[in-house]
Amino acid sequence: MKFSPLLDDMMKALQVLPGVGPKSAQRMAFTLLERERSGGLRLAQLLTRALTEIGHCSQCRTFTEQERCEICQSPKRAESGLLCVVESPADVAAIEHTGQFSGRYFVLMG
Structure with a gap:
């Protein structure tokens, strides 16, 4: 299945984590978009802060x-x-x- 460019980029970005392949990245992306948007936003903020400040x-x-x-x-x-x-x-x-x-x-x- 072909995904939107932004969703595809999101899934590719998740694959930089160890042990996360295409299927896991897809599950994570779908979970964040379907059920955990507020958690995803918090995750994005903390990742940005941690990568900047640590x-x-x-x-x-x-x-x-x-x-x-x-x-x-x-x-x-x-x-x-x-x-x-x-x-x-x-x-x-x-x-x-x-x-x-x-x-x-x-x-x-x-």
Whole structure:
């Protein structure tokens, strides 16, 4: 089925997310347009804001809205003397979720 150019562009844009293929993108687009327009507008606003305001910490390179992230600003973390080198901000989130590490991080970003 041929879709309108704007709907087609919307579905292609959704496919930039990992694990989202054409069928999933179509379901998401249709859901947003049929039942969740207000949620879709909120999502669009938050995506715009996040992509504009979230950058990298100047010290460890994880994601933050500030010059330095909360972890790098913490004197307690600095005193630990521990540094964990990770590949991505997702790794920082996973390790932090365990609650077992109390040092600082450095994110290689790739």
